[in-house]
Amino acid sequence: MESVLRARPVVAVIGGGQLARMMQESAIALGVELRPLVEDINGSTGQVAVTSRVGMPSDADALRSLVTGASVLTFEHEHIPAPVLASLQGTIPIEPRAEALLYAQDKLAMRERLSELGIPCPRWAKVEDEKALTAFAEKIGFPLVVKTPRGGYDGHGVRLVNSASEVADWFTSGPLLAEERVSYTCEVSALCARRPSGEIRSWPLAQSEQSEGVCSIVTAPAPKISSHTAERAKEIAEQIAAELKVTGVLAVEMFVVTDESGEHVLVNELAMRPHNTGHWTIDGAVTSQFEQHLRAVLDLPLGSTALKVPGSTSVMVNLLGSRYTDPALALSRALHGHPEAKIHLYGKEVRPRRKLGHVTVVHHDPHYARNEAEAVVALLRGDNHE
Numbered sequence: 001m002e003s004v005l006r007a008r009p010v011v012a013v014i015g016g017g018q019l020a021r022m023m024q025e026s027a028i029a030l031g032v033e034l035r036p037l038v039e040d041i042n043g044s045t046g047q048v049a050v051t052s053r054v055g056m057p058s059d060a061d062a063l064r065s066l067v068t069g070a071s072v073l074t075f076e077h078e079h080i081p082a083p084v085l086a087s088l089q090g091t092i093p094i095e096p097r098a099e100a101l102l103y104a105q106d107k108l109a110m111r112e113r114l115s116e117l118g119i120p121c122p123r124w125a126k127v128e129d130e131k132a133l134t135a136f137a138e139k140i141g142f143p144l145v146v147k148t149p150r151g152g153y154d155g156h157g158v159r160l161v162n163s164a165s166e167v168a169d170w171f172t173s174g175p176l177l178a179e180e181r182v183s184y185t186c187e188v189s190a191l192c193a194r195r196p197s198g199e200i201r202s203w204p205l206a207q208s209e210q211s212e213g214v215c216s217i218v219t220a221p222a223p224k225i226s227s228h229t230a231e232r233a234k235e236i237a238e239q240i241a242a243e244l245k246v247t248g249v250l251a252v253e254m255f256v257v258t259d260e261s262g263e264h265v266l267v268n269e270l271a272m273r274p275h276n277t278g279h280w281t282i283d284g285a286v287t288s289q290f291e292q293h294l295r296a297v298l299d300l301p302l303g304s305t306a307l308k309v310p311g312s313t314s315v316m317v318n319l320l321g322s323r324y325t326d327p328a329l330a331l332s333r334a335l336h337g338h339p340e341a342k343i344h345l346y347g348k349e350v351r352p353r354r355k356l357g358h359v360t361v362v363h364h365d366p367h368y369a370r371n372e373a374e375a376v377v378a379l380l381r382g383d384n385h386e
């Protein structure tokens with residue numbers, strides 16, 4: 001039986017960046033109150049949510065004010081200190097739960113668990129010191145990819161190394177994850193959402209391109225892979241969601257490799273929250289990842305993940321940095337002559353290479369969609385602006 005709500009749902013969310021900001025758009029439509037915990041009231045989310053509480057997650061008073069009277073607590077990033085989660089245990093439903101969130105926080109724990117489940121991953125090892133790393137390299141060969149288990153994002157905490165000494169500085173803070181360097185044909189992201197009662201829905205697979213370690217372009221449905229591989233990627237993501245009892249949106253980043261046995265996928269990492277590779281769903285899918293995340297954490301029935309326009313391709317291009325003091329100053333130029341472009345600006349202060357917004361174009365011609373989205377982003381970035 002479906003759960004029956006007794007009061008207007010209040011979703012408390014830790015984080016005040018663009019993800020909570022975009023959750024607010026969906027919360028407004030659903031009549032759900034979003035209550036974010038933000039570091040800065042003038043930040044991306046603070047600007048758009050009058051219900052914001054200000055403080056750090058480690059601030060007990062701020063946390064109490066955040067969860068009092070709320071229906072559920074969720075997150076826009078995974079870097080929530082364990083003591084914070086422990087302090088809330090039993091006071092409010094937390095979605096995703098700490099037991100699941102661990103696998104998005106700790107890459108070693110994730111590799112161990114996925115390997116136990118028989119999910120295909122790059123060959124990997126937990127290495128405690130340079131000697132262990134050299135021993136792994138003797139089996140696999142350099143170069144290797146070495147990662148800090150916790151706290152990485154956008155390529156920080158990932159190094160491609162040709163000798164163990166290149167990560168000598170990292171061993172001081174604990175064991176590292178060493179992986180074979182995968183020669184992939186492309187990177188894809190399998191996005192799904194799961195609600196506590198078990199319902200799971202997947203969006204069409206997306207393909208992502210990175211520039212300098214940061215996601216820059218996402219195309220959905222993924223154009224370069226076979227329908228068999230796309231189906232397999234979806235099965236893997238849904239298996240992970242079910243086995244780890246993930247709640248809310250789950251993004252499974254994967255490498256697509258082609259070898260003598262054909263095309264297959266290897267899981268790179270997990271994110272348990274709306275993800276950059278799912279921004280296209282706002283404009284391209286019947287239900288956006290932000291709406292679905294709210295529905296899932298509230299254990300409400302999930303929405304259709306079908307393409308809004310059957311047969312269309314969505315291309316999302318990130319706006320990374322701008323020559324304008326505020327990219328909104330370029331709105332008139334950027335909108336002119338690009339009537340299909342959907343611009344999303346995050347209200348963030350400009351810094352070099354910072355994610356300031358994104359543009360999505362949904363079209364039956366993928367090349368047109370990509371060219372248009374890139375052209376509009378170039379205008380917002382001020383490529384020709386003095």
Ligand code: ADP
Pocket residue numbers: 122145147152153154155156157158179180181182183187210213253268269
């Ligand atoms: P982050 O937590 O910073 O997102 P990831 O583990 O996703 O770190 O790695 C960032 C990027 O580095 C990936 O998107 C991919 O391009 C590259 N990368 C990571 N692991 C490997 C690997 N084993 N082989 C090849 N490239 C990798």
